[in-house]
Amino acid sequence: MIHVLKKSFLLLIPVGLLLGSCNKDEQTVAPTDDNEAITTATLTLTNKALPGDIVTATVENLNTTADFSKATLTLTANATYSGVVSLLDKTKTPTLDATEEIREKLNEHLFVYTPSTGLNLTVTNTDKDTNPSPGPYSVGLTFEVVTKAASTGTLNVVLRHQPNVKNGTAAPGSSDLDTKFPVVIK
Known part of the structure; x- marks a missing residue:
């Protein structure tokens, strides 16, 4: 026994x-807080004076050889547009809406829209996160574009990933997205 x-x-x-x-x-x-995987970026701009005037531009295959064939924004001179950005990760099945992930983590993300020299437009982010004082800070899922005289150039769109360091500037963090949309203002 x-x-x-x-x-x-x-x-x-x-x-x-x-x-x-x-x-x-x-x-x-x-736990890790990795950057978002983004394969597709789409900008949709609606002319505030002519709501039927909607311009959409998409950059595909951001993780490989980027496809800019549908990326040109053709805008009207001296106009104001409301804009939204949407992002997808097509490496996932089904396709993942990365915009929703960013919306869930507003306090960690910042879109920076920078027109090239000579392109007559300005971009202002219109949404805010919920960071405490000295925040809230802008996010950029929604924005406003104001065009001036006819010109051409590019609009650089950068999504900064800033967990625990977001301070209202683009400096801290790393980039989830960095691409350029061709722009023609007529």
Whole structure:
């Protein structure tokens, strides 16, 4: 009887060690806050004076050879547009709406819209996050574009990923997206 108990006890030791080590590993796993995977960026601009005048531009395949065939924004001179950006990750099945992930983490993201030299337009972000004072800070999922005289150039769109460091500037963090949309103002 003692022999059987001894064998049972010896079998329990490795099982206990195994269970204990599994539990310990689970506790040491640190969460990560990785950059968003983005394959497609679309800008949709609506002329505020002519709501039927909607301009859409899309850059595809951002993770490989970018396709700019549908990326040109053709805008009217001296006009004001309301804009939205949408982002997709087509490497996932089904396609992942990265815009929703950014919306869920507004406090960690900032879109920076920069027109090239000579392009007669300005962009202002119109949405804010919920960061405490000195925030809230702008996000840029929605924005306003004001065009001036006819010109051509590019609009650089950068999405900054700024977990725990967002301060209202583009400097901290890393880039989830950095692409340029050709722009023609007529």
